[in-house]
Amino acid sequence: MVNLMNCNTIIYVQVAMQSSVLNSILRIRNIMIKIPKNPRPIAVAFDVDDTIWKINEKMKRQEPDYKLINVLLWFVENGDNVYVWSAGGVDYVKMILNKLGLDEYAKAIPKPKLGHTDKDIDLCFDDSEVNLGRTNVIVFRDHNIKNYERFKDSWKNNKG
Numbered sequence: 415m416v417n418l419m420n421c422n423t424i425i426y427v428q429v430a431m432q433s434s435v436l437n438s439i440l441r442i443r444n445i446m447i448k449i450p451k452n453p454r455p456i457a458v459a460f461d462v463d464d465t466i467w468k469i470n471e472k473m474k475r476q477e478p479d480y481k482l483i484n485v486l487l488w489f490v491e492n493g494d495n496v497y498v499w500s501a502g503g504v505d506y507v508k509m510i511l512n513k514l515g516l517d518e519y520a521k522a523i524p525k526p527k528l529g530h531t532d533k534d535i536d537l538c539f540d541d542s543e544v545n546l547g548r549t550n551v552i553v554f555r556d557h558n559i560k561n562y563e564r565f566k567d568s569w570k571n572n573k574g
Contacts, residue, residue, distance in 0.1 A: 452493025456536040457547075460486055461525070462500035462510050464541040465553045478514055482539065482553065490519040497535070499525035 460466050466486065468479040489496050498520045500507045507522035526532045531545050538547030541555055 455494045458537045459497040461540040496520040
């Protein structure tokens with residue numbers, strides 16, 4: 415038996431989060447002309463799968479990570495250079511950016527091969543791969559524990 419109250423609450427929360435992202439996008443559109451050029455912009459890259467486009471294991475589907483998309487939009491509003499990449503290729507990234515309404519704000523670029531740092535990327539957000547940018551943020555996902563275990567020794571060696 416499905417509790418409809420819980421379903422409505424989940425739908426409401428998802429709609430509220432979507433509305434928050436939409437409001438952020440509209441706010442950025444309205445002030446883009448007024449944003450002074452950042453004199454020292456950084457290059458920030460976001461991965462697609464299981465990062466800005468997270469996997470919902472329970473529902474067996476992918477959905478936007480609205481919290482992380484708001485982080486991406488903050489960098490846009492700050493005047494930084496925002497890039498999105500995926501192992502699925504540039505065309506796949508363009509499709510996702512278009513679907514999320516972010517194609518005006520982020521540029522689709524090829525993802526570096528595992529183990530190859532892109533020296534032009536200052537900050538990288540990814541769910542599993544490390545050392546793709548100068549500074550890397552691992553976006554934790556519960557179902558990705560195996561990937562974290564795989565990189566654990568590498569992280570220990572790169573601390574110092």
